[in-house]
Structure formats: C-alpha cells, structure tokens
Amino acid sequence: MRRIGDAPLIRRLLIATALVLSALFLLLPLVAIFAQAFSQGVMVFWTNVSNTFTLHAIGLTLMIALLTIPVCLVFGVALAWLVTRFSFPGRRILQTLIDIPFAVSPVVAGLIYLLLYGRNGWIGSWLDTYDIQLMFAWPGILMVTIFVTCPFVARELIPLMQAQGSREEEAAVTLGASGWTTFRRVTLPNIRWALLYGVILTNARAVGEFGAVSVVSGAIRGQTNTLPLHLEQLYQDYNAVGAFACAALLALIALLTLAAKAGLEWRASRREAFA
Amino acid sequence: MSQLATWRTGSTRVLPGFGLSMGISVLFISLVLLLPITGLFGQLAELSLAEYFAIITEGRVVASYMVTIGAAAVAALVNAIFGLLLAWVLVRYEFPGKRLLDALMDLPFALPTAVAGITLATLYAGSGWMGGLLEPLGFQVAYTWVGIALAMAFTSIPFVVRTVQPVLEDLPAEVDEAAMSLGATDGVAFRRVILPHIWPALVTGTGLAFVRSLGEFGAIIFIAGNMPYETEITALMIFVKLQEYDYAGASAIASVVLFVSLALLLAINIWQGRFVRRLHGGKG
Amino acid sequence: MTLPTMFRRSLIAIALGVTVSGPAVAQERELLNSSYDIARELFAAINPEFQAWWQEEHGEEIAISQSHGGSSAQARAILQGLRADVVTFNQVTDVQVLADAGLVAEDWQDAFENNASPYYSTTAFLVRKGNPKGIESWDDLVQEDVDVVFPNPKTSGNGRYTYLAAWGFAENEFDGDEEQIEDFMRTFLANVAVFDTGGRGATTSFIEREIGDVLISFESEVNNIRSEYGSDDYEVIVPPVSILAEFPVAVVGENAERNGNSDLAQSYLEYLYTEETQRLLAGFNYRVHNEAVVEEFADQFPETELLEVDDVFGSWDEAMETHFGSGGLLDQLQRR
Numbered sequence: 001m002r003r004i005g006d007a008p009l010i011r012r013l014l015i016a017t018a019l020v021l022s023a024l025f026l027l028l029p030l031v032a033i034f035a036q037a038f039s040q041g042v043m044v045f046w047t048n049v050s051n052t053f054t055l056h057a058i059g060l061t062l063m064i065a066l067l068t069i070p071v072c073l074v075f076g077v078a079l080a081w082l083v084t085r086f087s088f089p090g091r092r093i094l095q096t097l098i099d100i101p102f103a104v105s106p107v108v109a110g111l112i113y114l115l116l117y118g119r120n121g122w123i124g125s126w127l128d129t130y131d132i133q134l135m136f137a138w139p140g141i142l143m144v145t146i147f148v149t150c151p152f153v154a155r156e157l158i159p160l161m162q163a164q165g166s167r168e169e170e171a172a173v174t175l176g177a178s179g180w181t182t183f184r185r186v187t188l189p190n191i192r193w194a195l196l197y198g199v200i201l202t203n204a205r206a207v208g209e210f211g212a213v214s215v216v217s218g219a220i221r222g223q224t225n226t227l228p229l230h231l232e233q234l235y236q237d238y239n240a241v242g243a244f245a246c247a248a249l250l251a252l253i254a255l256l257t258l259a260a261k262a263g264l265e266w267r268a269s270r271r272e273a274f275a
Numbered sequence: 276m277s278q279l280a281t282w283r284t285g286s287t288r289v290l291p292g293f294g295l296s297m298g299i300s301v302l303f304i305s306l307v308l309l310l311p312i313t314g315l316f317g318q319l320a321e322l323s324l325a326e327y328f329a330i331i332t333e334g335r336v337v338a339s340y341m342v343t344i345g346a347a348a349v350a351a352l353v354n355a356i357f358g359l360l361l362a363w364v365l366v367r368y369e370f371p372g373k374r375l376l377d378a379l380m381d382l383p384f385a386l387p388t389a390v391a392g393i394t395l396a397t398l399y400a401g402s403g404w405m406g407g408l409l410e411p412l413g414f415q416v417a418y419t420w421v422g423i424a425l426a427m428a429f430t431s432i433p434f435v436v437r438t439v440q441p442v443l444e445d446l447p448a449e450v451d452e453a454a455m456s457l458g459a460t461d462g463v464a465f466r467r468v469i470l471p472h473i474w475p476a477l478v479t480g481t482g483l484a485f486v487r488s489l490g491e492f493g494a495i496i497f498i499a500g501n502m503p504y505e506t507e508i509t510a511l512m513i514f515v516k517l518q519e520y521d522y523a524g525a526s527a528i529a530s531v532v533l534f535v536s537l538a539l540l541l542a543i544n545i546w547q548g549r550f551v552r553r554l555h556g557g558k559g
Numbered sequence: 560m561t562l563p564t565m566f567r568r569s570l571i572a573i574a575l576g577v578t579v580s581g582p583a584v585a586q587e588r589e590l591l592n593s594s595y596d597i598a599r600e601l602f603a604a605i606n607p608e609f610q611a612w613w614q615e616e617h618g619e620e621i622a623i624s625q626s627h628g629g630s631s632a633q634a635r636a637i638l639q640g641l642r643a644d645v646v647t648f649n650q651v652t653d654v655q656v657l658a659d660a661g662l663v664a665e666d667w668q669d670a671f672e673n674n675a676s677p678y679y680s681t682t683a684f685l686v687r688k689g690n691p692k693g694i695e696s697w698d699d700l701v702q703e704d705v706d707v708v709f710p711n712p713k714t715s716g717n718g719r720y721t722y723l724a725a726w727g728f729a730e731n732e733f734d735g736d737e738e739q740i741e742d743f744m745r746t747f748l749a750n751v752a753v754f755d756t757g758g759r760g761a762t763t764s765f766i767e768r769e770i771g772d773v774l775i776s777f778e779s780e781v782n783n784i785r786s787e788y789g790s791d792d793y794e795v796i797v798p799p800v801s802i803l804a805e806f807p808v809a810v811v812g813e814n815a816e817r818n819g820n821s822d823l824a825q826s827y828l829e830y831l832y833t834e835e836t837q838r839l840l841a842g843f844n845y846r847v848h849n850e851a852v853v854e855e856f857a858d859q860f861p862e863t864e865l866l867e868v869d870d871v872f873g874s875w876d877e878a879m880e881t882h883f884g885s886g887g888l889l890d891q892l893q894r895r
Contacts, residue, residue: 003367004451004464011368018364019376021357024405025429026379029386029394032404036397078299085290092548094300096541100308102483103536105490105510108315108529111517115314118639128640136641147307159547160441170289179291201384208387210493218641220591220626228387233627235393236759237599238787240767247390254385258378333885334894400768417768418753501711501754503893514756515713518631520656524885 033251036244048234048245056222057230058249060138064226065206068145072202076153077195081187084161085169095158101148110215113144136218141226144212149205153198160194161187196264200257207253315533318526330527338504339512340531346420346508347488350427355481357428358435359473365436366443380436383429388493395426396497418500423508426494431484438480442473475546482543486536589622590823593643593811595630595650595716597758597780601843602647608839609830613823621823629757630716637662637811644815644824647808647831649777650716651868652875654807667809676805677831678845681865682724683778684796685765685785692772696798697728700773701743706752708771710761712882712889717758719883721775724802726882727866731800745892777804778860782844803865806845 005011038045048054083095101109117124117134127134134140168190172182188195210228217224219233227246235243319327330336365377383391399406399416406417416422450472454464492510500506509532516525594602606623613621626633626643634653637643638660646663648654654675657663668674686694692705700707712718725747726740733739752771755761758780765774766788774781778797785793808828815824830836837849841856872878882888 003448004455004461004469005363005367007461010461014360014364015368015370018361019372022361022376022379025357026382026432028404029391029398029429030379030382032394032398033390075299075303078296079303081292082296082300085296086293092541092544094304096537096544097304097308099540099544100312100533100537102486103490103533103540105492105513105529105532107492107510107514107517108525108533109311111522111525111529112311112314114639115318115522116311120639121314124640133640133642135639136636143307147311150303150307163445166290173289173291182290183292200381204381204385208385208390210387210389214628218626218636219628220624223624228389231387232389233599235763236596236757238759238762238784243393247387247394250387250390251385254382255378258381258385262374262378330885335890396768400770402767402769418770496756497760500752501756502751503754511756515711517635518629518714519884520631520635521885 030251033244033247036240037248039244040241044241045245045248048239048242049249051242053221053225054227054230054242054246057225057227057246060141060225061207061227064138064142064145065203067142068149068206069199069202071146072150072153073195073199075150076157076198079154080157080161080191081183084158085166098151098154101151106148106209106211107215109147110144110212113140113147113212114216117143135216136220137224140216141213141224144216145206145209148209148212149202152201152205153195156194156198156201157191160191164190193265196261200261203257204254208250315526315530318523319530321523322527327527330524331531335503335507336509336512336528339507339509342420342423342505342507343489343509346424347427347485349424350431350488351481351485353424353428354432354435354484355477358432358480358484359439359477361432362436362439362443366440380433383431384433388430388491389497391429392426392494392497395422395429395494399425399498417498418502418506420506422498422500423495423506426498427488427491430491430494431487434484434487435477435480438476438483439473442476443469446472475549479543479547482539486539489532489536587620587622588820588823589624589818590645590820590827591624591626591641591643591814591818592645592647592827593626593633593637593641594647595633596627597777598647598649599625599627601840601845604839604843605831605836608835609827612830613826623827629714637814642814642818643811644818644820645808645810645828647806647828649804649806650719651805651807652879653716654809655875657809657811662811662813663809664812668807670810671808671828672832673848674805674807675809676807677828678806678837678840678847680777680779680804680806680845681797681801681863682720682775682804683781683801684798685774685776685781686772686794686796688792688794690794690796694773694796696800697725697747698732698743700725700750701746705750705773706771707747707750707773707775708752708755708761708765709775710758711754711756714756715758717761717776717780718754720777720802720804722882722889723868723872723878724798724800724866727802727871728798728800730871741888741892744888748889748892778846779844782859797861797863800864800866803867 005014079094079098083091104112114135115121117127117140119125119128124135134143169182169186172186173179177185208228210232213226214229214232217226217229219225219229225233227250231243231246231250234246322330361376361380365373365380396417397403399409399422401407401410401417403417409416416425446469451464451468454468459467490510492508492514495508496511499508499511501511509528513525513528516522516528592602602625606625610621610623613619626636626641628636630648630650630653633646633648634656637646637657646654646657654663654667658665658667664670671677684694686692692702693699694705699705709721710718712722726744729740729743733743753761753764755764758776761774761776762780762784764770766784774784776784778795781795785795808831810821810824810828812821815821831840832849834849834851837847837852838855840847841852841859844859846860847853868875868878872882880887
C-alpha cells in the first residue's frame with residue numbers, strides 16, 4: 001500500500017532538503033566548534049583542557065548537573081502523575097506554573113534568586129546572620145540551575161501520560177498491586193523513553209546554563225566558575241582556541257548523552273524483538 | 276464508552292499517590308518557582324503605576340519589543356516549516372544517516388546558548404564560512420535583524436521537531452492509505468488528512484519555539500549588533516537596566532515579557548487540553 | 560532500578576568529594592579580589608609577586624582568588640553578598656555605589672594615593688594597517704565614510720569613557736556651543752557599526768569579524784590588542800585630546816573584617832603602588848605615577864591632553880545622570 005509522500009521523487013527531494021538544511025543549519029556550527037578547538041593542534045587543545053581552572057570548572061559543572069537531575073526527576077514524575085492521573089480544580093494552572101522557567105529570561109531568573117537570597121534579600125539577610133551564604137557559592141548555582149531545568153522532565157511526561165491514560169494502572173491497583181509496585185511495573189516501563197529524554201534535556205541545560213548562573217556565581221576562578229562561564233572568560237581573554245576547547249567539551253558532553261540515549265533505545269528495541 | 280466514563284471519573288479514588296504527588300508538586304512549585312517570583316513583584320511594588328507604564332512604553336523599549344517579536348515570529352514560522360519537514364523525513368523515510376540526523380535535532384538544546392551565539396557569529400560574520408559566501412551576494416546576516424532571527428531559530432528548532440514527531444509516529448498507516456486510495460494527490464492528501472491530525476502539535480511546538488525566542492539572550496547578543504531602535508532585543512534592555520542598578524526598571528520590563536509568555540503558554544496548554552479531549556471522544 | 564542506584568552512587572561520590580576538598584582549602588588565608596573584565600592577565604601576573612612578597616615579609620602562605628566581570632556587575636554582586644576583600648575597578652562610580660551602601664569607607668578616595676587610583680589610562684584608537692582613513696583625532700571620526708566600533712556606553716564603562724572623551728573634545732572644539740556639540744555627537748554615534756555589550760566583544764567585532772575602520776578602547780587595551788594580533792596589521796593612534804580614565808581601588812571594609820583579611824587587603828592595594836608593580840603595570844600598557852617608571856617608559860606613552868570628568872562634567876554622578884541615565888542625553892542623541 002502506498003502512503004502519502006512515498007513517490008520516489010518527492011521522497012528524495014524531501015530527504016535531500018532536510019539533509020542539506022540540517023547540515024547547514026545544525027551540523028556546520030558543530031563542525032565549526034571542533035574546527036576552532038583543534039585549529040592549533042591537539043597539544044594546544046590538551047593544554048587548554050588540562051588547565052587547573054578548566055578542570056575545576058568541569059568538575060563543578062558535572063557536580064551541579066548530577067545534583068540537579070534527581071531533583072528534577074522526582075518533581076517531574078510527581079507533577080506528571082498528579083496532573084494526568086487525577087482531576088482537581090486548578091490543574092491547568094498548576095500545569096502552566098511549571099512553564100514559568102520557560103517564560104522567564106535566564107538573566108531575570110538569576111536576578112530574582114539574587115533578590116531573595118542575596119545579602120539584601122529577606123531570606124538572604126536572615127541566613128547571613130547565621131553566616132550561611134547561598135549566593136556566589138555552589139548552592140546558589142545549583143538553585144538557579146534547578147529553576148531553569150525543572151520543566152523538562154514534567155513537560156516530556158505530561159503529554160505522553162495523558163495520551164496513554166490510566167487504564168493499565170487502574171487495572172493493576174484493582175488487582176491488588178501496591179501503589180509503588182504499580183508505578184514501577186506498569187507506569188515506569190511505559191514512560192521510560194520520555195523520562196530518559198527529559199533527563200537528557202535537563203542534563204544538557206544544566207551543563208550549559210549561562211545567563212542565570214552568571215548572575216549568582218560571582219565567577220571566582222577555581223571556586224564558582226562553571227564551564228560555560230569559564231568559556232566566556234577565555235573568549236574575553238583573546239583565547240578563542242581555549243574558549244572553543246571548552247565549547248568542544250560541552251558539545252562532547254551533549255553528544256555523549258545523545259549517544260547514550262540512542263544506545264539505550266537500540267538495546268531496548270532489540271530486547272523487545274527477541275521477546 | 277460508558278465504562279470509560281466511569282473509570283475516568285472514578286480515577287481519583289482508584290489510583291493512589293494523590294497526596295504524595297500533590298505534596299511534592301505544591302512544595303516544589305512554591306519554593307522553587309513562586310517564592311522567587313514574589314521577589315520580582317516586590318521590586319515592581321517600588322514603582323507607581325505611572326512610572327511602571329513610563330518604563331515599559333519608552334520609545335527604545337517599545338522598539339525592542341518590535342524587534343524581538345518580529346524576529347521571534349519569523350524564527351517560529353521558519354521553524355514550523357523546517358521542523359515539520361524534518362519530523363516528516365525522520366518518521367516516514369528510511370535513509371542512511373537517519374539516526375545521526377535524529378540525534379542532531381537535540382543539538383540546539385544541548386549546546387549552551389553562549390556557545391551557539393559565539394559560533395553563529397563566527398560563522399555568519401563577513402569573515403566566516405557562511406558570511407563569506409552570503410555577503411558578496413549582498414545578503415548580510417550577522418549584526419542585522421536576520422541574524423537575530425537566525426539565532427532564535429537555531430535555539431528553538433527542537434521544540435517543533437520533538438512535538439510533531441511523536442504525533443506523526445502514532446498516526447496509523449490506514450489514515451493516509453485511505454486518502455491515497457481515494458485518488459487524491461500527495462499535496463491534497465497531506466493538507467486534508469495529515470495536517471488536521473498534526474496541526475495541534477505543530478501549533479504547540481511553534482508556540483513554544485516562539486516563547487523561547489522571546490526570552491533568549493545568550494545566543495543572540497553576539498550576533499545582534501545591538502544598535503538602538505534597530506537590533507536591540509528586549510532581553511538586552513533588561514540587561515541594560517541591571518547595569519544601571521535599576522532593579523525596579525529591569526523587573527518592569529521583565530514582567531512584560533513574563534506576562535506575555537505566560538499568557539501564550541496558558542493558551543497553548545488549553546489548546547493542548549482540548550486536543551487531548553477531542554482524541555478521547557469529546558468527553559472529560 | 561539502575562538509574563536510581565547510579566544517582567545514589569554519584570551523590571555519595573559528590574558528598575565525599577566536597578567534604579574531602581573542603582577543609583584542605585580552608586587552611587590558608589584567602590584574599591578575594593573583585594575586578595573588571597579585562598584585568599585577568601594583569602592580576603594573574605601581580606598576584607604571585609604579592610604572594611611571594613607577603614611570604615617573605617610575614618612568613619605566611621596566602622591564596623588570592625580573582626573574580627572578574629563587568630565593573631557594574633561586580634559591584635552589584637558585592638552589594639548582594641559576594642564576599643570580596645578588595646575591589647580593583649575601572650569605574651569610579653562602581654566603587655562609589657559600594658561606599659554609598661556602607662561597604663566601603665566614605666573617604667575611600669583618600670585612603671590611597673592619586674585618588675586611590677594606582678594606575679590610569681586614556682581612550683585611544685586602533686586603526687587598520689596604514690591608517691587608510693587617515694584618522695588622527697576625534698573630528699576624523701564623524702566623516703561620512705568612517706565606521707566606528709566601541710562598546711555600548713549603556714552597558715560598558717569603557718564605552719562611557721569613549722562617549723565622554725568625544726563630548727569633551729567637541730566641547731573644546733565648539734567652545735561649549737550645545738547645538739554644535741550635540742550635532743557632532745549625533746553624527747559620531749550614527750557612525751557606530753556595532754554596539755557590543757563589553758570592550759572585548761567590540762575587539763572581537765573589529766579584529767575577528769573585520770568590522771569598522773577604527774576601534775576605540777582604553778589605550779592599554781588597544782596596545783595589548785596590537786601586540787596580541789600582530790603589530791603589522793594595526794596601528795595605535797592616541798588622539799591629542801582625550802579623557803583621564805582612572806582605575807580606582809578600595810578595601811571592602813565589612814568583608815575584609817569578616818574574613819579576617821583587613822591587614823592583607825590593605826597591603827595588597829598598597830603593593831600596587833610599589834615600584835616593581837608599577838613597572839609591571841606599565842608593561843601592561845597602563846600609565847602609572849611612579850616617577851622612575853614614568854621616565855623609563857616615556858616612549859611608550861605619547862603626551863596628550865587628558866580631560867578630567869570632574870572638570871568637564873562636574874562630577875561622575877552628574878555625568879551619569881545627564882548623559883547615561885534613562886532618557887538622558889545619550890538616549891536623546893540616539894533617538895530616531
């Protein structure tokens with residue numbers, strides 16, 4: 001049976017257009033990053049990457065991402081469960097509130113945290129009397145990172161769980177399964193790809209966030225400098241090669257997560273095929 | 276149908292975890308999202324209504340709305356077409372490199388915006404690979420309005436692709452087989468049969484891309500040129516106010532972007548809800 | 560199942576990492592210097608010298624951390640709780656903001672010599688090889704075919720100096736005739752090809768993107784750029800009239816006290832006035848006050864008439880308000 005767009009001419013034309021446009025629009029920037037990073041050879045790239053400050057920035061960035069993901073995961077699943085499995089007044093508003101981070105420009109996101117938790121903010125000034133400092137230290141970076149990344153998991157899960165409906169879970173519960181078992185055995189297998197994709201987006205954004213972090217970080221080299229901030233500083237110091245070396249690292253982290261996702265998908269599809 | 280209806284209304288009682296998920300969600304939203312936002316309104320409270328309107332309607336700021344909205348609209352439109360094409364190709368066809376192309380779609384999300392900005396500016400400036408090709412043809416991208424739209428389109432393309440893709444995947448083969456068997460041409464069949472199905476997803480994705488573009492700063496600032504009245508975006512106006520220690524002014528402009536974006540997002544959510552309801556047979 | 564265990568493991572690893580590295584860092588005293596964007600190389604050179612000097616004098620090993628950013632953003636961060644012990648800025652107003660908030664002593668400008676500005680600079684031009692447009696002074700910049708690049712005065716202190724220098728020149732040239740000055744400034748601003756948010760962004764536009772005929776920035780900066788990107792391709796022009804750009808320093812009293820660094824902070828800033836450091840500063844193309852060093856580097860810094868902000872504009876506060884504030888002269892001149 002022939003489907004729409006199956007005519008060989010249309011097919012080839014569409015594929016060719018898609019490939020050419022993606023190559024120009026998406027692939028070329030990626031190539032440019034690596035081309036710039038290695039423009040002075042592998043050694044220079046390595047010197048830039050193995051610099052103490054760069055290494056510290058990599059460590060801090062990864063730590064922030066690793067702390068952000070579980071928080072966003074728990075929240076995303078809870079919220080998706082809530083708005084797709086129950087109907088209650090205010091559901092739609094709750095669902096829109098979660099989009100606030102999309103609507104707030106990252107610089108403003110940093111600012112609002114600063115205004116609240118900074119030395120003059122009403123929570124910040126209270127913490128200050130106990131000598132607790134959140135802003136301009138890693139907890140502040142973590143807080144704004146959670147703010148900007150928290151919608152991703154929920155946003156991925158909600159449409160899917162809405163479309164799937166709750167019949168399977170209800171059946172499981174009716175048959176006597178506990179809530180936790182139902183979630184693990186019934187819900188989780190159904191949503192794992194969306195969950196994984198949400199985690200990947202969260203991770204990508206957490207690793208790469210610049211605007212919000214730059215406001216609350218203080219950018220102290222070797223202490224509160226994340227990789228994107230470090231990159232910008234190198235760029236400002238006429239060290240374009242060093243900056244693009246960091247950019248290449250960030251792109252590499254991105255590519256690795258994407259590869260991990262593809263690999264897991266492939267393994268799962270093979271398992272399904274055998275079963 | 277009646278069985279489905281009972282299940283749906285009865286779900287509140289059958290499934291556990293309402294309290295727990297409600298608790299986590301409300302606590303998180305209050306602490307992480309709403310509490311900081313009150314800080315923004317705290318700043319706004321320092322302004323009288325007249326001052327507020329004077330700030331948000333100042334000539335240069337209004338010009339920046341125009342630039343931002345215009346460029347975001349163009350970017351969203353381009354993304355709607357390009358994103359639809361990509362989603363279609365990825366779902367419907369098999370070809371070498373498909374996996375790679377699929378993975379590439381997430382790149383703009385994965386790439387830090389500042390990196391995207393620096394890279395795009397490098398590529399499209401007169402001395403760059405793309406700019407070197409385009410500028411002799413009299414087509415300048417970097418430091419113009421086109422550059423802004425380009426950066427916006429780059430950072431928001433995944434929204435369209437990733438929203439349309441699953442819907443296209445779920446579309447049963449019978450739908451277009453039926454259309455084709457009636458003898459319609461590909462174009463007509465696509466418009467009459469496919470488009471109505473994916474329309475809501477396309478609008479949602481395009482809307483999200485548009486909202487994202489309104490707030491984008493890092494990727495744009497390097498390629499914009501930042502000329503007053505011509506290539507200044509609203510996010511830059513906020514940044515300028517911050518440099519002047521004018522938190523209230525920054526909050527005022529930020530609140531405009533926030534309200535517009537939230538209104539759009541609410542509209543998208545309602546639209547999405549309608550769509551889902553229609554899928555479930557008009558009930559709920 | 561595997562995902563949660565993975566997270567748990569990484570969480571433990573992080574927790575361990577944090578506790579292990581925590582105390583190791585806390586042992587030596589640490590001074591935090593909050594500085595402007597383009598001073599990274601400078602303080603990377605000065606800090607080891609000071610550390611060695613302090614070690615010799617007091618037998619104590621200390622650490623110095625640097626935080627760099629736009630001068631205003633840095634001051635804002637300190638207002639909101641960044642615990643910097645000293646500030647080394649390129650904007651008098653940004654230190655004044657801290658003084659107004661009580662973080663810096665009211666009389667900070669008297670705390671160190673030369674208005675608490677251990678070094679200074681002025682605004683100069685960088686042109687392309689052979690100076691094809693024949694640019695020598697400010698009035699060459701308003702010609703129709705000249706494209707100018709300098710950072711946005713709204714977001715950059717560097718850009719503000721350029722604006723004020725051009726204004727000061729025009730005021731001399733037209734004997735204070737407001738209308739002519741504003742005409743001059745309007746043409747000057749209309750010749751700007753790109754407004755980057757900061758000085759280094761403007762440099763990138765001019766050098767890497769090859770935009771514009773002239774880059775205007777600090778004299779120190781254009782000289783550094785020239786040596787960085789090849790002295791054959793660019794020329795530095797110091798106009799006969801320009802503006803005095805001070806680089807003020809101050810101890811952030813409250814923070815230094817809290818960190819137990821008051822003595823260290825004071826010595827650190829005093830150290831900037833020593834002959835060795837002044838020589839180092841001159842090596843970075845900053846103008847200094849130490850007479851021996853001035854003589855040594857006389858060739859490097861052409862004589863030029865330096866206007867002072869206080870003389871031309873009354874005070875920094877007045878200049879900020881009338882020119883750069885919302886709806887101020889800059890906004891009016893750029894209005895369409």
